[in-house]
Amino acid sequence: MQRFAKQEVPEYQVIADKLFAEIKAGLYSEDGRMPSEQVLGRRFRANRYTIRQSLELLVHTGVLRAHQGKGYFLCEKPLDIQYTITPTMSFSDVIRRLGRRPEAKLLSREQLGTPADIAEALGLAEGEPAYRLQILRLADDVPLSWNETWLPSRYFPDLLETVANMTSLYVLLEQRYGMELFRMQSSFRSGNPTLAEAGMLQISPNTSILHIESVMRDQHGRRVELTSAKYRGDLCKVSIQFEA
Structure with missing residues (x-):
């Protein structure tokens, strides 16, 4: 062994x-x-x-x-992010409502054939082309989460070119592709970051993280996004808001 x-x-x-x-x-x-x-x-x-x-x-x-x-x-006011998950609210919306300045840094972008687990989550055939984006999300210049996002290529022509200068992924999808996103499901688990993730999030590998995987649909009911987000446990508290 x-x-x-x-x-x-x-x-x-x-x-x-x-x-x-x-x-x-x-x-x-x-x-x-x-x-x-x-x-x-x-x-x-x-x-x-x-x-x-x-x-x-x-x-x-x-x-x-x-x-x-x-x-x-x-610091006089250390970051304490109360992140609320709703069917429609985005990361940028949450951060702005808290009086902070959101930012998204695109770390990488590529088109790949979807692995089996990604294809199943998005309702695609295994190997069907999809975009994979790696995004670092910050508030007031402090890294909060590292995201890996998958988007089916069939719905987003020329995305790799248009996403390069984005400030918000959801704003880009709405303005360029006319797509409104709604949360279908999310799963949660806790753990510790890898050394690479700890470096990107500027934390110790001993710091806990909250790993959230979410599937989003558009206004037509199509599964159009799968995101694996790893949030810093030392700065983020995540809650879920249910509709009345």
Whole structure:
């Protein structure tokens, strides 16, 4: 049997996890200044570069803010995203309603033959052409979720060219293809990110994520989108809103 070596968590991420746990426990005053890199270096017996990596990771996660020449401080209003799933509301809608600025970064786009599980979810023949998009979604420049989206090619001609400069996928689908999307089903499970996902989301591999897979239909009842979204568990709380 082939054995795989366990991947070790980098030292800077271990230190960042410890500092984040202390911040959550209230060991640092609200809007207070963090200990200097020198003090933290002595405490954790780490070099200054490693300590700086740890602090910058906490900056990227929305916990700390950096002031040049002054050090690192707790954020006044850390991100706390209350993401509500409804039949029609999109990520951008939710983030704007929370007073935050949404952003979508297209990481990759390609056309492939659909694997068996994707084809089944979308009601396609296995191997039928579909687009696969990888999208990083952010709020106020802080990464919140990594999405892999599949769209049947038959419904979206020339999508790879038009999607390159998108700001919102759903706005693009509505404006260019006249398509309104409605949620058919969603499944949920928790876990931990891979090292690649942790890097994109700027979190430690020890941070929990919420994995949501959703199938969307259009106004004609056709299954037109399958998205696998991985949300940061440290910043996102997801709820479901049922129709009355």
